[in-house]
Amino acid sequence: MSEYIAPLQRLIEQFRRLDGIGGKTAARLAFSLLSLDEESVAEFADAVIGAKRDIHTCPECGNLSTGGLCDVCSSESRDRGVICVVEDARDVMAMERVRDYNGMYHVLGGSVSPLDSKRSQLNIPRLLERVGSGEVREVIIATNPTVEGEATAMYIAKLLEKYDVEISRLAYGIPVGGDLEYADEVTLHRAIEGRRTFGKKHGSN
């Protein structure tokens, strides 16, 4: 006899397909779901189906939308002269949480390693079209600070060279609230490299 009865085993296996969920957590989640009443479980399943059915990608920037342009692209109040290039839609949300940025986004849908040939799967042609339209002044490349993100940033920067736009990259450095002692050498190196003169206002270099 298997450890779990069949419908439970099946549910646990489904949870295991999700990112970062191992066997024990999957079992905990399955039991937790089972402890909800029938109506709540139906709501849960409905939300799962509904999300997949109703969430699309914005044809302009690749961000998540419920159909047609996303909230950012359809907003009248955003600065169409700046495009922030990110790896995925979660990064858009991280940027939006800061409430500091009022430009547009472009979601690549991933990153590529230097040796990878999957570049064609990234949403890059549409980015070039947007930049080529002449409306854009600056492209901020905000791919992740990883080897792949860095390679992707370099690759995009190279492609954008021929356009008349400013290209920038998010600053590297020690995270706020972090401890210098525990910062890795590469980060610390970048923090020294990118140091700013005291007294100068932020951004006035």
Add this chain to the structure above:
Amino acid sequence: MSEYIAPLQRLIEQFRRLDGIGGKTAARLAFSLLSLDEESVAEFADAVIGAKRDIHTCPECGNLSTGGLCDVCSSESRDRGVICVVEDARDVMAMERVRDYNGMYHVLGGSVSPLDSKRSQLNIPRLLERVGSGEVREVIIATNPTVEGEATAMYIAKLLEKYDVEISRLAYGIPVGGDLEYADEVTLHRAIEGRRTFGKKHGSN
């Protein structure tokens, strides 16, 4: 504009209802689910609905079953003279993983604090019926080593006093592979109290 688009927000809220899932994990799980193809998402939703629909509790012991008696209660090869009383169905699975125990189970469906009046919600009347049937020689109380589990154990032990059965409790002590230095005082106290003479065979007291 809310941080997430509506169908995504709804999915994240559903994940947050599960045990031990906070906002960040719920968002990660929701995105992870969205990244699956349509068929996989349908399978996921189907497993959710199917589990709730097909999993019932065994009328004999309260363990999970797919209808009628559970695998343990319907097995011919188990010892009906011993009942292990546990808080919930997960504990049955934990005991079964040991492959050491060949008796029956009784799932209480929770535990009660000493001051709690919710005792009536526990699956205790059926336990007394089973013990009263005369077939049972020993009841092993395997509620969790918590205040509530302990209170529940005492309460049940008291109720079982009038029956002619042996009542035992799982041994307390330092966990195997644990470090004495980090054992809490109560556990260590119980480990000293329950110490065994070297050379005596396990169980021959």
